[in-house]
Amino acid sequence: MNLLEIADLHVHYGAIHALKGVSLSVAEGSLVTLIGANGAGKTTLLNTISGAVPGSGGSVLFRGEEILNELPHLITRRGIAHVPEGRKIFSELSVEDNLNVGAYIQKDKQRIRTLIERNYELFPRLAERRRQEGGSLSGGEQQMLAIARGLMSDPTLLLLDEPSLGLAPILVETVFKLISDINAMGVAVLLVEQNANVALQTATFGYVMETGQITIADKASALLNNPAVQNAYLGVG
Amino acid sequence: MRNVLRTITAVLLVFVVMGPLFASGAAEADDTIHIALSAPITGDWSEFGINFQRSVELAISELNAQGGILGRQVRLSVGDTQGNPQQAATLAQQWTSDPTVVAQIGPFASGPSMAMQPIFDSAGMVQLSPTASHTEYAGGSRWSFGIVGTQAGEGPFNANYAYNEIGIRNIAILHINNDWGIDTANFFTRAFEGLGGRVTRTEFYFEGESDFTAVLSTLRESGADGLFIASFYNDGAAINIQRDRLGWGVPVIGPTSLYSPQLIALGGSSVEGLFTGTGFFTPDPDPAVRQYVQSFQAKYGALPNFHAALAYDAMKLLADAIERAGSTDSEAIRSAMAETRDFPGLAGSITFTPAGDAVKGYRMLQIRNGEFVVYD
Amino acid sequence: MFIQQLVNGITQGSMFALLAISFGIVYGTLRLLNFATGSMYMIGAYFGWLMVHHVASNLFLALLAGAAAGYVVGYILERFAFRALRGVARIASLICTIGFAMFFNELMSVVFGAERKAMPSFYADTAFVIQGVSVSWLQIILVMVAATVLILLQLLIYRTKLGLAIRAVSLDFKTASLMGIPTDRVISLTFSLAGAVAGISGVLAAAYYNALFPYMGNMAGLKSFSAAVFGGLTSIPGAILGGYLLGIIENFAVQFISSGYRDIIGFSILVIFLLLRPQGLLGRKTD
Numbered sequence: 001m002n003l004l005e006i007a008d009l010h011v012h013y014g015a016i017h018a019l020k021g022v023s024l025s026v027a028e029g030s031l032v033t034l035i036g037a038n039g040a041g042k043t044t045l046l047n048t049i050s051g052a053v054p055g056s057g058g059s060v061l062f063r064g065e066e067i068l069n070e071l072p073h074l075i076t077r078r079g080i081a082h083v084p085e086g087r088k089i090f091s092e093l094s095v096e097d098n099l100n101v102g103a104y105i106q107k108d109k110q111r112i113r114t115l116i117e118r119n120y121e122l123f124p125r126l127a128e129r130r131r132q133e134g135g136s137l138s139g140g141e142q143q144m145l146a147i148a149r150g151l152m153s154d155p156t157l158l159l160l161d162e163p164s165l166g167l168a169p170i171l172v173e174t175v176f177k178l179i180s181d182i183n184a185m186g187v188a189v190l191l192v193e194q195n196a197n198v199a200l201q202t203a204t205f206g207y208v209m210e211t212g213q214i215t216i217a218d219k220a221s222a223l224l225n226n227p228a229v230q231n232a233y234l235g236v237g
Numbered sequence: 238m239r240n241v242l243r244t245i246t247a248v249l250l251v252f253v254v255m256g257p258l259f260a261s262g263a264a265e266a267d268d269t270i271h272i273a274l275s276a277p278i279t280g281d282w283s284e285f286g287i288n289f290q291r292s293v294e295l296a297i298s299e300l301n302a303q304g305g306i307l308g309r310q311v312r313l314s315v316g317d318t319q320g321n322p323q324q325a326a327t328l329a330q331q332w333t334s335d336p337t338v339v340a341q342i343g344p345f346a347s348g349p350s351m352a353m354q355p356i357f358d359s360a361g362m363v364q365l366s367p368t369a370s371h372t373e374y375a376g377g378s379r380w381s382f383g384i385v386g387t388q389a390g391e392g393p394f395n396a397n398y399a400y401n402e403i404g405i406r407n408i409a410i411l412h413i414n415n416d417w418g419i420d421t422a423n424f425f426t427r428a429f430e431g432l433g434g435r436v437t438r439t440e441f442y443f444e445g446e447s448d449f450t451a452v453l454s455t456l457r458e459s460g461a462d463g464l465f466i467a468s469f470y471n472d473g474a475a476i477n478i479q480r481d482r483l484g485w486g487v488p489v490i491g492p493t494s495l496y497s498p499q500l501i502a503l504g505g506s507s508v509e510g511l512f513t514g515t516g517f518f519t520p521d522p523d524p525a526v527r528q529y530v531q532s533f534q535a536k537y538g539a540l541p542n543f544h545a546a547l548a549y550d551a552m553k554l555l556a557d558a559i560e561r562a563g564s565t566d567s568e569a570i571r572s573a574m575a576e577t578r579d580f581p582g583l584a585g586s587i588t589f590t591p592a593g594d595a596v597k598g599y600r601m602l603q604i605r606n607g608e609f610v611v612y613d
Numbered sequence: 614m615f616i617q618q619l620v621n622g623i624t625q626g627s628m629f630a631l632l633a634i635s636f637g638i639v640y641g642t643l644r645l646l647n648f649a650t651g652s653m654y655m656i657g658a659y660f661g662w663l664m665v666h667h668v669a670s671n672l673f674l675a676l677l678a679g680a681a682a683g684y685v686v687g688y689i690l691e692r693f694a695f696r697a698l699r700g701v702a703r704i705a706s707l708i709c710t711i712g713f714a715m716f717f718n719e720l721m722s723v724v725f726g727a728e729r730k731a732m733p734s735f736y737a738d739t740a741f742v743i744q745g746v747s748v749s750w751l752q753i754i755l756v757m758v759a760a761t762v763l764i765l766l767q768l769l770i771y772r773t774k775l776g777l778a779i780r781a782v783s784l785d786f787k788t789a790s791l792m793g794i795p796t797d798r799v800i801s802l803t804f805s806l807a808g809a810v811a812g813i814s815g816v817l818a819a820a821y822y823n824a825l826f827p828y829m830g831n832m833a834g835l836k837s838f839s840a841a842v843f844g845g846l847t848s849i850p851g852a853i854l855g856g857y858l859l860g861i862i863e864n865f866a867v868q869f870i871s872s873g874y875r876d877i878i879g880f881s882i883l884v885i886f887l888l889l890r891p892q893g894l895l896g897r898k899t900d
Contacts, residue, residue, distance in 0.1 A: 050791055076793035088788040090781055101781045104774070105793035153793055279719050281828045283727035414873065440872040445832040447822050450621040451867035451875070458614055471729045471826070478823050482737070483617075484747060503731045503824055 001064055003028045003157055003188050004049070009058035009068075011041075011048055018044045020212040021058065026157065026190050031183040033191040033199040033220065035233055036209035042192040043085050045209075046159045049190075050082035051075045062157070077105050081155035085162045085192075087146040091135025095126055098134050098145055102152030112152070119148040122178060140171040147178065157188045164195045176202050196233035200224045208233070269312045270305065270565060272297070272555065273332040275343035275353065276548075277320035281445055284471070285345050288545040289367065290315055291537050293342060295529075296552035306556045307563070318344045325349035326356060333360035339565045340365065342551050345544075347371035347416040354378050361567050363574060365555055367547035371416045372424075375593035382574055384554065384587050385547055386516065386597030388417075391492055392424025394599050395465070395514055399490050400432040402601070402612070403512065405463030407435045409456040411449070411476065412467035414441040421467035421492055429465075437461040446472075449479045457485045466491045470542070473511075474503035481507035488512065493599065497542035501607055512612060514599040517546040517584035520609070526583050543584060550582035617746045618864040624752050624821065626860025627759035631814035632837030633844065633852035634766065638807040641847040642783040642800060645703065649690055649710040650811050651834020652717035655827060657683040657812025658819040659721060662732055672735040676758065676816050683812020684805045686717070691804035696797070714834070722827035729826040732819040755817050762813060763853055766806075770849065779803055783847075836876075839883040845896025854894060 004026040011019040019041050026032045036042050047053040049060055051072035060068040067075055076082075081102075090098050099119060103112045120127035123144045129137060134145060143163055150158055160179065164172045176198050183189050193199035200206050200220045208216040208229060216229065223229045274293050277286035297311045305311055316332070318325040325344055332338045333356055340363040344350055350369035357364040358378040366374070368385045375383045399405045408429060412418040418441065426436050438459035440452045453476070456464065464487055466476055473495045480489070489511045496515040500508055519530050519540055529549060533541040541549075555570075557580060562569035580587040585597045603612040632654060639647040660682035661675035668674065694709040736750035770776035781789040782799045790796045818833065819825040837856065844855025859879060866878045886893060 052787060052791065071795070072790035073793045073795045076791060082791045084788060084791060088785060090784045090788070092784055093777075093780060097777060097780075100774075100777055101789070101792050101794070104778060104781075149792070279722065281831075283722055283827075284729075287727055440867075442872055443876055445828065447818070447824070447829060447832075448621075448625055450624075451618055451864040452872040454614065454617045454621065455868050455872070471824070474729070474731075475822055475824055482749070499728060503729055505731070505734075505823075 002026060003030075003063060004190070005059075005061040005064075006045075006049070007059050007061075009045070009048065009060060010056045011044055011053060012056045018212055019048065019055075022209075022212070022214055024207055024214060024217075026188050028156070029183070029186050029188050030205060031179070031189045031191065031203045032205045032207070033193055033203035034207045034209055035193055035196040035199055035229075037232075038194065039211075040209040041212040042209055043161055044212075046082060046084075046161050046190070046192055049075075049159060050080060052082075073105075076153055079153075079156040080159065081150035081153045081157070082159040083146045083150040083161060083163070085165070087142045089134040089137070089142050089145055089149075091133065093134055094131055095134060095137070095145060096130045098149050099126075099152050102149035105153050111154075115152050115154060119151060122151075122181065123148050140167050140175070143167060143171075143175060144178070147175075147182075151182065151187070155187060157190065158182065160189060160191045162192060162194060164193060164198065172198060196229070197235075200234075269310045270307070270339055270559065271335075271337040272311060272313050272552070273335075273338045273341040273343075274313055274315045275318050275325060275328050275332070275341060275349075276315065277345050277349075278315065278317040280317075280319040280321065282320040282345055285368075285469075285544055286317070286320075288542065289343065289345060289548040291533065292541065292545045292548040293552045295532060295536060296549050296556075299532075300552075300556050306559050307565070311556070314338070318349045320346060320349065322349045322352035326352045329353035329356035333357065333362055338362070339559070340555055340567075340570055342367065342548070342555060344369075347374050347420075350374055350381075350383075351377060351416070354381050357381065361571075363555075363558075363567065363570050365551050365574070367551040368544055371420055372594075375590075379575075379593070380571060382589060382593040382595075384551055384582065384584075384595040385493075386585075386599075387594050388420045388424040388492075390597060391514060391599065392421065393428040394601075395490060395492060396425055396428030396432060396434070398512065398514070398601050398612075399463060399465065399488075400429060400434050403463065403488050403490065405434065405488060405490075407437050407461050408463045408465050409437050409459050409461035410439040410465045410467070411452060411456060412439070412441050413469070413472060414443050418467045422465075425465055425467070425492075442472075447475060449476045450483065453480050453483055453485065457483065461487065463487050464489045466495070469494045470497040470500035471503065474500050474508065477504045477507040477511065493543050496602060496609070498540045499542070501604060501609070506607075508604050509607070511604045512601060513603075513609075514601050515543055515584075516597050516599055517543045518600065518602065518609065518611070523583075525581070529583055546584040547582075550580075550584055550587065554580050554582065554587060614868065616744045618868050619861065620743075620746055620748055620752065622861030622864035623857065624755055624860070625864065626857035627756050628814050628818050628821070628833070628856075629837050629840045629860050630853045630856025631759055631762060631810050631817070632833060633841040633856040634763065634849060635807040635811040635814070636838055636841040637846055637849060637852040638766075638803055638810070640841070641849075642779060642803045643695065645695065645706050645710070646838070647690065647694075647710050647804075647807065648707065648834065648838075649686075649694070649714040649717065650807070650837065651830025651832075652714045653683045653686045653690075653808045653811035653830075654815035654818070654833055655721065655825070655830035656686050656717060657808075657815035658732075658825040658829065659725060659815075660812070661816030661819055662730055662825055665733060670733060672754070672816075672820055675820070676813055679812040679816035680809040681812070683808035683810070683815070685808070686812075687805040687808020688801060690808070691801045695800070695804070714830075718827050718830070725827070727827060729824045732823050732825055734823060735820055751821060755821060758813065758817060762810060763849075766810070767849060775799075775802075836879055839879050842886050842891075842893055843882050845893025848893065848895040851893050851895030 002025040006024045009022040048055045203220040206220045206223045276289040316328040347369045350366045364381045369383045370385045412422040495513040558573040562573040587595045601612040602609045657679035661679035664675045664678035698705045739747040740750045778794045786796045840855040840859040845851030866874045
């Protein structure tokens, strides 16, 4: 049984049919990426998984249980953390308080302390700036904080929406290295990216989405060599 | 569910906002005599408005039990002014556009009364306010009448007591900032200074104020040996509680508006010794007064006050004028009303001046041991 | 005289500060001006009065009753004026709070009568005299209660997990829900807390002025809105500062200018700050 199993998922925004029967799965501990053009429906898919956007049909099974249209905070409790597009840092809270908010569902204070320390090891820059307000961080630091905050709920599945957006190339590399490290700790990752090249190099499996539908699903290494993918998303040929 | 809630909320809002418009009685095709009452049923002045309604309904039930007016039963429509001149003007339009309305009683305060006046004037309908006492109100239209007596009469009465009986020479004045309050303060000042007294400082407050400590501290500084308050009893109680708390122990005197059992209930020991004039006095041995006080208390579980008695007088006076007119013709009622001589009201006899104001007699009361007694 | 007006101002400022906080908590969390704040204050006063008249003549029990009543009214307001109107323009919620203010005012005048009710005196004895101005125990209690509530709120918001959740919801409630925060419950609780604070303020006012009536919240609500804007709508310390400054300034205005200028000054501050410094004295420039 896969950790996340999405079947024939439909989403409507009023008259707009944003997702038209999407099926996708993420295995326990895997790193799966979803690539596609702007407006293809990638962010909508993540928002539907985390409960922020209501689905109008189909199913989303997490560990075999239906979670479609559950309240977002209950989905988080099940072990899904969503790092939204644009980072959405609580800009007036300190770095450490951002992490504390991320740990809202954790009851054990000792556990929260451990998770914070683990994050500071992963992201040493955040440790240096723990007292600073979130809004005062640079773009790259904010992205790191957003991911670190997502990890504070100790998730089994991490949903990442465009982590490379607006980052300098050198930082992009750092962020993706961190994503690999997180995955190596046993956290399954569903990564939405426009930067298909890096995403496919990091992931084990990939999906291509076009106008609300999955058009190709294959191993990441196979997608890197797929001419259609190369033409449309990798800037080759 | 959400839509249901939204609908409920919307309907609720409509009722809250439009409620006053639904207040008038349903029209009945019949030969009753239809009287309109305008009063502040809701809003800051609602306790006065509700007393108006109670008294007028009491008077009508007595009239109907005795066979009505001109042998016809009386029916009442009540409209809510909310104490607001604009709302009052809208009500006046409503009354004058209803051909069955014979005459209108109300409203409570001078401001709304004067806002309604031009509409009654052009439509030719009698406007009888139990309590409007602004000196420019009744004279403003031949259709307008007031029975409370004006401050032109009450001011000299109070000033005379303050100066000659209580012996105040330097007085501070605190008044509510509306037509009535300004008038009351002005007429008192003129009469008091005419007697040779001095007004040390005059201050005012706005409707709805509950903190008087600052203004009382200022008045106290002015070196007065007495305080005149042009307020209603509810504000009067609050003012005295705070004056007492400041430790400012000077004689306090005020107009008829202070006279109410509520003044003592709210003010407690702080109003002990206070002087107030009145035209109506609940322990009055007069049989008519006693009967009214008993009926009012039996029906509503509370003692009437001066304003309530005036509303009762207004309804009985209107009934008397219609009887004398012999018809419900507006012009006939107006003439009969103007010709009123020594009508025996509970709150003093009523004779109109050419302007349409009543000339009243007053008595001075003092609060002693928590009760109003006639001051002698 | 100076001392007298200062004492008056601080006493009145305590009540303004609590109401301003009530405004501030709701505005800070939801960007909603709750014009039914004065109604929560008034209803709090009535339940305090019920406690005194029917259960026990104790000021502190009355304060508890007022807080509880305000808490419930806050909950009702959140359900109907906010949650039921989610997704509709924000102005609908604002208008709905005005509608509720009228509804509660009329409801209380029907249920309890429109006339003023007397609240007995509590702790009216003089505590100390400073330059001829006597200060009663009630005035001291009033300031202490206000200070205690303000400190507890500050601790709640800045030192507890719930407070962190409230701050996160106020900054971005969508993202807060992704962190596992039950945003509906937090918003509802915020409204209820604001109600409880307003209810306490209402009981204090009824005790201080020895009176309560259905419309007592109208002017108090508007004044404290002024105070909240003055200090900064989204800042709790700002609301406190605004409340006390407004109380003191108003009382001095009565002495040095005229009693008529009292409200003019209060509302001038509102207009000036809305025009020139909408974030108030201590608020942050956001949005």
